[in-house]
Amino acid sequence: MALAAASANLAGKQSLRVVVIGDPGTGKSSLVASAATERFPDEDVPGVLPPTRLPVDYFADRVPITIVDTSSSPEQKPKLIAECQSADVVVLTYACDRPATLQRLSSFWLPELQSLQLKAPVIVVGCKLDLRDEKQYSLEAMMEPIMGTFQEIETCIECSLFRQIQVREVFYYAQMAVLYPTAPLFDQETQALKTRCRRALKRIFILCDHDRDGALSDVELNDFQVKCFNAPLQPAEIAGVKRAIQDKLAEGVNDNGVTLTGFLFFHTLFITNGQMETTWTVLRKFGYDDELKFRDDLIPAIKRAPDQTLEFTSKTIDFLRGIFNMFDTDNDGALLPAEVEDLFSTAPENPWSSHLYENCAENNVLGGLLFEGFISKWALMTLLHPPSSFANLIYVGYSGDFDSAFTTTRKRKVDRKKQQTQRNVFQCYVFGPRGAGKTALLQSFLKRQPDAFSVNGRFAANTVELPDGNRKTLVMREIPEGDVGSLLSDKESLAPCDIAVCVYDSCDEFSWQRARDLLVKVAAHGKNTGYEVPCLIVAAKDDHGQSLMALQDSTRVSHGMGIETPVPVSVRLNDLNNIFCRIVNAARQPHLNIPETEAGRTRRQYRQLLNRSLTVVSIGAAVAVVGLASYRLYAARKSASSGE
Incomplete structure (x- = not known):
């Protein structure tokens, strides 16, 4: 056919x-x-x-x-x-x-x-x-x-x-x-479909396999033909398709119809016979562009303020839970790397193969990705690149539209005014000098040993169970000391940040001094740009013994800035002082723990002084007005008395 x-x-x-x-x-x-x-x-x-x-x-x-x-x-x-x-x-x-x-x-x-x-x-x-x-x-x-x-x-x-x-x-x-280019579809050297082409056709096959029996029946083949080419197949043509496949590839057809193997083989025949337009027609009918990704016009433009984020709806969470369970073939409550690859086998590539997602979520002892880590990785992808998150939802089988998949959070500025937030995903920027313990803190969040990995600029994402029983997703992003300057050169760099944590080595006075400088820079940037964020100070390596000077000065600075006193933690002893709950609780109360800098305090005092001055002037003016009115009333009465 x-x-x-x-x-x-x-x-x-x-x-x-x-x-x-x-x-x-x-x-x-x-x-x-x-x-x-x-x-x-x-x-x-x-x-x-x-x-x-x-x-x-x-x-x-x-x-x-x-x-x-x-x-x-x-x-x-x-x-x-x-x-x-x-x-x-x-x-x-x-x-x-x-x-x-x-x-x-x-x-x-x-x-x-x-x-x-x-x-x-x-x-x-x-x-x-x-x-x-x-x-x-x-x-x-x-x-x-x-x-x-x-x-x-x-x-x-x-x-x-x-x-x-x-x-x-x-x-x-x-x-x-x-x-209808051949290059994106077919590798001339190996004489095989290229990976992206095979993945796209696999997704199309699954979408057309309505009864999910692993084969395209005669009815499903005809529906596929009508959708792609606006023309039905005759019974003799369907029989011809099956025969052409089965003659070359026995496993291409079974009792239920054309298998995925047969479907891919048939497209290989089209391409090798110079009929690339047939395969391209199928791909483009299902929304693929020349790079075998979804066309840009199929991904809605996302309009939001810099301090707004997107989060999954409950419908999307339920879908992802179902997908997780479907690909957890050994039912151990975790996805092994091979199972994750299989889950994304209908996407152009595994989006989590990027270094951004490497070691960013909690695994079990066998290296399997737990459901909390699975959801956290999706949350991280949504924070970093919402269009990619939506596209990958569609690639793995989500059938809803964009609005059913995501909800847009309220502006953080509004949250501060209302003194509460409705967010379920919080992003924490972790600042601190080199060697302060930032990496170890992120690793402990994922229940890993401090020497598990050592790549800078990474993320750690996990869920946090709060004392009230609620579970929130926390994404921690380590900011290397050398990157702080370039980060803060962008006016909106703190807009995606729900809370900033400043880490210092509690036994090193010099570490605290550098951490204090970073904290002041973050606070000043937030004040100057309008994207103020709550801040916490973490005194790491508490088991090494604290520097008295660092302890006294950090306590004085935190009081002066109006934020919580430094939280001592020891990753080595696993004495974390409930730090991750503290971080989430601080982020849930965006009006608290906003650090006040010396410049900000001076401006506040100036405004208070100005307000007091204006109040005195207003009172003086009021007294003068009342006095003038009294004098006029007295003069009028005196004039009336003389007239009598």
């Missing part, structure tokens, strides 16, 4: 720019002239033709094509490079009657294109087919190693301009290379 692909411009291209390059005398300009006039040029063709536009109805897709001729002379190389860099597709020519020009493709032209790191596909075109000596070489034998080395080659074709053989086909293949 041949599935009919839609002829619409599915790639979203409004026009195509085809740049023709190659050795002198290989027929570049004649190829352009022949395509435009549909005949062999009678007169000598100029060395380089001006850009030539083919009629809009040249092909059924009705995509306007502009062909750009080029010169291969050394002095024109900058212009040739510029044209190639602006090309949608490059046509690289050689002369069929001059084998040396074919050899020049791999010795010069293709390496030159690779050095430019072009993303445009390449069509290799042999001109002057009518002059070729058939005994000179086998085209297939010559091109196979070249195409194996240079993956950017989309296809090869030979033509005769004199006899008008396959001239139109050259630009048809050029158009197809852009609208």
Whole structure:
């Protein structure tokens, strides 16, 4: 069965720019002239033709094509490079009657294109087919190693301009290379579907397998055909599909219908037979772009203030709990790395393979991700990049819309005024000098030993059970001392922060002095930008013995700033003084523990003095007004008495 692909411009291209390059005398300009006039040029063709536009109805897709001729002379190389860099597709020519020009493709032209790191596909075109000596070489034998080395080659074709053989086909293949490129779908070297293509097709298969029996029945195949190609399948065509698959791959079909293996194999056949448009039609019908990710227009634009965040709704939490249980195949309450990979096997890639998510959540002793860690990783992804979080929800099977998946939190400024917050996910920035114990604090949050890992700038995300029975998600982000300056150079850098924790080594007076400076910088930045955050001081390494000077000064500073006194903790002794509950409780009360700096205190005292002065002036003015009124009343009475 041949599935009919839609002829619409599915790639979203409004026009195509085809740049023709190659050795002198290989027929570049004649190829352009022949395509435009549909005949062999009678007169000598100029060395380089001006850009030539083919009629809009040249092909059924009705995509306007502009062909750009080029010169291969050394002095024109900058212009040739510029044209190639602006090309949608490059046509690289050689002369069929001059084998040396074919050899020049791999010795010069293709390496030159690779050095430019072009993303445009390449069509290799042999001109002057009518002059070729058939005994000179086998085209297939010559091109196979070249195409194996240079993956950017989309296809090869030979033509005769004199006899008008396959001239139109050259630009048809050029158009197809852009609208329906092979490179994102298929690896020519391994002759297999590329990973993203296989993952996208797997997701499509699961969506079409309505009864979840692991196979597409005749009814499901027909529904798939109608959705993608607007045409039903006849029973004989369905039987033909199954037979074509089963003849090549026995496990591609079972009693219930076409299996995932068979579905993937069938698309491999389409691609190897040059029918890329069929697979692309399927992919684009399900919302995929040329990079085999969801199109940008399918992800809603997120409008929120800098101090607002997104959180999952209860519906989304329930969905994720179901997905977690589904992929927890050994029912041990944790997802092993292989199970996590399987869960994301319908996404373009595992989003948690990024270093940002490495070791950021709690695992069990076997390395399995607990449900609390699973939800915490999703919460972290939502904080860092909400569109990615929503896209991955859809990739793994969520069927609701954006508004059903997320709720937008109230502005933190409003929370401060109302003296409460409704948030369930809190982000904590952890500041402190090098060696203060920041990393150990994050590791203890994940119930790990202090030497478990040592990568800076990471996150730790977990749930915290509070004394009142509520559970909140806390995301802790370590800010290396050297990064504080660049972080605070951004006016909105503290907007996503619900609470700042400043850590110092309690036995090191110098560590406290540096921590104090950081705390003042954070407090001043929040005051100056309007994104003030509660702050806590953590005196780490309490088991090493406290520096008396550091203890006294940190207590004095915390009192002076109007925040809680430093919380002593010892990670080594696992004496954490309930620090994570304290952090969450402080974040839940955003109007408290806002540090006041010396400058802020001076401004406050000035405002108080000004207010008192204004009050005195107001009282004096009021007394004067009352006195004047009394005098006028007295004068009026006296005048009345004289008149009598």
